[in-house]
Amino acid sequence: MSIRHGLLALLEHGPRYGSQLRTEFETRTGSTWPLNIGQVYTTLARLERDGMVTQDGEDDAGHTLYAITDDGRVELKSWFRTPVDRASPPRDELAIKLAMAVGAPGVDIREVIQSQRRHTIKAMQDYTRLKAQALDTAPADRDEVAWLLVLEQLIFQTEAEARWLDHSEQRLIRLSMMPEPVKPSPGLPRPKMPVRAAREEADGR
Template identity: 65%
Template structure:
C-alpha cells in the first residue's frame, strides 16, 4: 500500500492538514488500513523534501496546510498509469503454517485447515454485511464507491482463501489415502 501516493491523491482535491489527510485516507479505505498520525507527517515531510508537496499556509485553527506541486501532480498521474507489480508473493503465515504442519507428527492438518475456514467464513460474513450497509447508504457518492471497492476486494480475497482451503483439504485427503 502506497501511503505516499494515497496522500498525493487526497491532496489533488485541494490543500489539507495532516490529521484531515489521515481521516480521509481511513474513510476512503473503509477503515481497512488505519494510519498512525506520525506516519502521515513523516510521509508529508518526505513528499515536501522531494518537491511533490509544499506547505501552503495554515487554516483558521493554525494547522499547516499541504498542497500538491506540479511535480506532485505528475507523480500522481504516473502512479495511476503504472500497473501494480505482483512479482514475488508476500510471505503468508497461513501457507507457512500449513506446509510446516504437514511434516509435524501428531498434527492433524485438516483440523488446522478447518479452524482457518471457520475464521475466514466469519470474516466473509462480516465483509458482506459491511458491503450491504455501504450499498444501502449512497452507493453513487464517490466516497461510498471507494469504500465499496475496498470491501469488494476484501470479499474477493476472502472467497479466494476459502477456495484455496478447499483445495488444501482435497490435497491432504489424497495424501492420507496414499499413505493407507
C-alpha cells in the same frame, strides 16, 4: 499498500493538514487500513524531501497545510497508470503457516485449515453484511463508492481464500493416502557387492 500515493491522491483535491489526510484516507477505505498520525506525518516529510509536496501555509486553526507539487502530480499519474507488481507478492502469513505445518511434528494441519476456514467464512459473512447495509441506500458520494470497491475486494479475497483452503485440505487428504517412502536407516553401511558383480558393474555389464 502505498500510503504515499494515497496521500498524494488526496492532496490532488487541494491542500490538507495531517489529521485531515488521515481522516479522509480512512473514510475513503472504510478504515480497512487505519493510519496513525505519526505515520502520516512521516510520509509527508518524505514526500516533502522528495519534492512531491510542499508546505502551503496554515489554516485558521494553525494547522500546517501541505500541497502537491508538479513532481507529485507526475508521480501520482505514473502510479495510476502502472499495474501493481505481482512478480514479488507480499508475504502471506496463512500460506507460510500452512507450508510450515506440512509434516511439522505434533501439528494437525487439517485442524489448522478448519480453524482458519471458520474464521475466513465469518469474515466473508461480515463483509457481505456490510455491503448489504451499504446498498440499502444508493451511494451518495465518491467516498461511499470507494468504500464499496474496497469492501467488494475483501469479499472476493475471502471467497478465494476459502476455495484455496478447500483445495489444500483435499491435497492433504490425497497425500495422506500415499504410501510413505522407504528411507534407509542412517548410519547403516551400504551392503558390499560380491567381487565379480562389482567388476561387471564397473565394466558396464
